Amino acid sequence: MIYFDNAATTKYKPETVIKAFVDYTRNVGVSPGRGSYSLGIDASRKLYQVRKSVGKYFGLGDLTNVVFTKNSTEAINLFFCGYLNKGDHVLITCYEHNSVLRPLQSMQDKGMIDYSIISREDLLLPAKQILDKYCKTNTKVLAVTLASNLTGRIVFSRDLFAEAKKHDITTFLDSSQGAGKIHISMEADKIDYLAFTGHKDLMGLPGTGGLCCKEKDKIVPLLQGGTGILGNEYVNPKAFPEGLEAGTLNMPAIWALGSAINYVSEHMEENQLKERHLVDTLLKELNEMGSVTIYDNEFERVSTIGINIEGHTSDEVVKYLDDNDVCVRGGIHCAILAHEALNTVSTGVVRISLSPSNTEEEIFRFIELIKKM
């Protein structure tokens, strides 16, 4: 079986990640921040260690300004719902995932905020021009995806974030696509808040994600409940990060995330080279086929490619490839804004998303199958 849906989740995890999950489940097995017995203290210490690893990985100034959530969707909702106030304006791009679009649309529908979308064409403008065109006096946040989950295009721009800071706009990065492939430093890259997910190219397990925060005190909790501290209070305590982490954390998966981050850090350069080679090979072959449309072909990308094949709907292509034991994803990909920008709402798009576990042989097998269509 050939797995080319790594943008949805990485199927093959490093052995150290699986080992860490099993190790925690077998040998610790208790929740952090709850019991004050030795095993509970061990669990809490492990949570702290992973928080530091995540903060270090993303170049946070204060390493433990990391709030764990169950995925990046929850982290994104935590940020928008907890940070924005009535009357705020938010600027996003046409490549944002539904996990960014939907909370903002929902808040706009309730009359709380409004948002604007930087068009695909305008993303090519100099940063100052983009902000001059789209910013309003009440623009509070610029939210951008690191890369498009539909086409793989790298959307994040350091220039744009630097320019936003000159306007005193809070910058937010959705790193769900590309966090494990592109080196990011929140401090250096002027990122105030960053949402991440553990199970995609960070190579961790589902059920992990988080919000990295430049500052601690600006967000209202998304969930009210048990936080393990100050249990005498009737609402979540203002303590950070625990006040924003109500409920039991998925600690076995968080411990595994620590191993995943170590793995990704240690292997980033070799993985980047390998994926670059695979993507270049795939693009070269696809570009030679006249019947294939490659979206955002001209842009720098992560190892994701979105295509359509003349004469075939995206679901037909997905079914054909599945019949030949190749997993790709078709349809809307929870990226309606990108489809509207690319005019592919009615057709959908076939997405091929690679990981370091893929091989050149798999690429050539895929090409062979496409040629036979």
Added chain:
Amino acid sequence: MVIEMNIVFFSTNDVFAGEDRLKDKQINCKIVPTPVTDKAYCGVCIETDNEDAIEALEDMEFNVIRKGA
């Protein structure tokens, strides 16, 4: 006379950040259950008999509960 003290925090994260900091400065400490007081703190705290710990943690939010000699 060595007086043991408990350094108590509101955030569990701060307990371990504090532990890190004390270990960096080679100040002996351990993490123990927080003694019951009139105020609710995080369930674990730092126990140490080294007064230098207080200065080492000075920009953090904590309280000190001193035990009898």
